[in-house]
Amino acid sequence: xxxxxxxxxxxxxxxxxxxxxxxxxxxxxxxxxxxxxxxxxxxxxxxxxxxxxxxxxxxxxxxxxxxxxxxxxxxxxxxxxxxxxxxxxxxxxxxxxxxxxxxxxxxxxxxxxxxxxxxxxxxxxxxxxxxxxxxxxxxxxxxxxxxxxxxxxxxxxxxxxxxxxxxxxxxxxxxxxxxxxxxxxxxxxxxxxxxxxxxxxxxxxxxxxxxxxxxxxxxxxxxxxxxxxxxxxxxxxxxxxxxxxxxxxxxxxxxxxxxxxxxxxxxx
Amino acid sequence: xxxxxxxxxxxxxxxxxxxxxxxxxxxxxxxxxxxxxxxxxxxxxxxxxxxxxxxxxxxxxxxxxxxxxxxxxxxxxxxxxxxxxxxxxxxxxxxxxxxxxxxxxxxxxxxxxxxxxxxxxxxxxxxxxxxxxxxxxxxxxxxxxxxxxxxxxxxxxxxxxxxxxxxxxxxxxxxxxxxxxxxxxxxxxxxxxxxxxxxxxxxxxxxxxxxxxxxxxxxxxxxxxxxxxxxxxxxxxxxxxxxxxxxxxxxxxxxxxxxxxxxxxxxxxxxxxxxxxxxxxxxxxxxxxxxxxxxxxx
Numbered sequence: 001x002x003x004x005x006x007x008x009x010x011x012x013x014x015x016x017x018x019x020x021x022x023x024x025x026x027x028x029x030x031x032x033x034x035x036x037x038x039x040x041x042x043x044x045x046x047x048x049x050x051x052x053x054x055x056x057x058x059x060x061x062x063x064x065x066x067x068x069x070x071x072x073x074x075x076x077x078x079x080x081x082x083x084x085x086x087x088x089x090x091x092x093x094x095x096x097x098x099x100x101x102x103x104x105x106x107x108x109x110x111x112x113x114x115x116x117x118x119x120x121x122x123x124x125x126x127x128x129x130x131x132x133x134x135x136x137x138x139x140x141x142x143x144x145x146x147x148x149x150x151x152x153x154x155x156x157x158x159x160x161x162x163x164x165x166x167x168x169x170x171x172x173x174x175x176x177x178x179x180x181x182x183x184x185x186x187x188x189x190x191x192x193x194x195x196x197x198x199x200x201x202x203x204x205x206x207x208x209x210x211x212x213x214x215x216x217x218x219x220x221x222x223x224x225x226x227x228x229x230x231x232x233x234x235x236x237x238x239x240x241x242x243x244x245x246x247x248x249x250x251x252x253x254x255x256x257x258x259x260x261x262x263x264x265x266x267x268x
Numbered sequence: 269x270x271x272x273x274x275x276x277x278x279x280x281x282x283x284x285x286x287x288x289x290x291x292x293x294x295x296x297x298x299x300x301x302x303x304x305x306x307x308x309x310x311x312x313x314x315x316x317x318x319x320x321x322x323x324x325x326x327x328x329x330x331x332x333x334x335x336x337x338x339x340x341x342x343x344x345x346x347x348x349x350x351x352x353x354x355x356x357x358x359x360x361x362x363x364x365x366x367x368x369x370x371x372x373x374x375x376x377x378x379x380x381x382x383x384x385x386x387x388x389x390x391x392x393x394x395x396x397x398x399x400x401x402x403x404x405x406x407x408x409x410x411x412x413x414x415x416x417x418x419x420x421x422x423x424x425x426x427x428x429x430x431x432x433x434x435x436x437x438x439x440x441x442x443x444x445x446x447x448x449x450x451x452x453x454x455x456x457x458x459x460x461x462x463x464x465x466x467x468x469x470x471x472x473x474x475x476x477x478x479x480x481x482x483x484x485x486x487x488x489x490x491x492x493x494x495x496x497x498x499x500x501x502x503x504x505x506x507x508x509x510x511x512x513x514x515x516x517x518x519x520x521x522x523x524x525x526x527x528x529x530x531x532x533x534x535x536x537x538x539x540x541x542x543x544x545x546x547x548x549x550x551x552x553x554x555x556x557x558x559x560x561x562x563x564x565x566x
Contacts, residue, residue: 024373104356
């Protein structure tokens with residue numbers, strides 16, 4: 001058959017968020033991941049190990065309990081949130097910026113039958129899936145250090161996915177706003193670092209001044225930490241519906257903002 | 269009669285103070301290789317982006333393969349292939365991986381993907397490099413892979429945006445052979461270029477673009493005849509002599525241009541014995557282009 005004969009593609013009415021387009025973009029991500037999964041997995045395991053060693057072994061020698069949790073249980077579940085944050089916000093920012101501005105990958109994808117909504121959604125979905133799985137790494141490390149395994153820990157995957165979806169969207173949004181890749185230094189220092197410290201990860205927010213305590217309630221990572229802790233350590237309750245609701249709202253808002261902002265940059 | 273593969277009517281596109289496309293009318297018939305010839309900044313690349321809906325026209329109507337843009341651009345993109353001016357390949361992937369990903373993106377049926385990838389590799393003569401990473405390919409191979417990527421789904425229409433820009437002559441020849449092969453198979457192609465020779469050699473129809481619109485259109489032979497005549501006389505000499513000849517041409521109303529170390533006088537066959545002594549040669553597309561736009565081109 002020659003190049004000019006009728007195409008084998010099925011031409012039909014297209015709809016929004018076509019599974020074929022999402023799968024196509026994610027296939028590319030999966031193939032690329034095959035190239036660098038070792039490095040990503042290494043950092044996802046080593047980073048929580050270092051946190052656990054530093055906080056559980058170091059501070060844990062001074063602080064044995066936080067509320068009714070042992071400090072190891074407290075930190076191991078807290079570190080899940082930082083793992084999810086780092087494995088979603090950073091790829092959202094850096095991968096998006098590099099693929100868009102340096103590699104022009106998005107130009108190639110948008111010349112195919114993929115629209116911005118599908119492109120951004122697929123990228124965020126893939127990052128969120130990874131974040132959900134990598135969120136388990138701190139718990140696995142924690143178990144090695146003495147954390148008691150529970151069935152509820154499996155809920156970390158969907159919690160990490162939901163949180164990762166929001167932070168991946170946040171990263172894509174920032175990539176679409178940033179003028180240079182160096183702009184991310186401001187975000188890392190002024191936004192992400194305070195965010196993971198003021199989320200009840202390593203110490204309870206009740207020990208913070210009142211103003212910061214209120215601000216922490218608006219921090220999506222705080223709600224992730226609470227959900228992970230309650231799911232993993234057997235304390236799920238009605239309040240967790242509110243935590244999940246906040247994460248869902250955060251994910252939806254960031255998803256739509258990322259599509260809107262990157263769309264204005266990609267389509268002129 | 270088949271509807272046109274591309275129809276653009278009265279398209280305008282501005283970027284701030286810059287008008288990139290300014291009342292563009294263009295119709296590309298199915299089955300032809302259509303050359304969009306113009307200097308840098310003429311609006312060729314913007315036109316290409318309008319056709320993939322990566323740029324949205326401020327005014328005017330655009331349809332591709334019968335689909336109005338931008339409303340149904342996705343349907344159009346399913347049946348068209350794009351070969352970009354700038355290399356946007358994933359350098360960490362192999363040729364086969366890239367083609368497999370794009371086969372999926374272009375909705376090639378699962379059971380046909382393997383054959384589609386093999387066919388695209390064969391068209392681009394990259395079979396032996398199928399499992400080589402892009403980062404290890406030569407510039408020419410990367411260009412051929414870009415073409416293969418654009419053909420993975422057997423598109424009805426292929427957009428080639430400056431397909432050989434920046435390539436050395438040998439690689440350019442390879443690309444021309446590939447494009448020529450597609451043309452002979454009846455694939456509709458819209459090819460932007462600022463190389464006269466490329467347009468002359470590959471295009472069935474050429475539209476000359478300047479300042480965001482088409483200022484002339486026809487077969488290369490028609491354009492040459494209409495805008496440069498049949499013969500050109502090139503007069504060589506000292507700078508003073510060339511200035512004299514240019515002034516004489518201006519006084520007489522002859523169409524002329526500086527062409528390297530000579531002054532070229534167009535339509536020499538109509539000028540009788542008044543034409544200064546020089547070297548007579550057939551008029552070419554470059555003569556027509558300069559006569560039309562007043563701009564030199566590669």
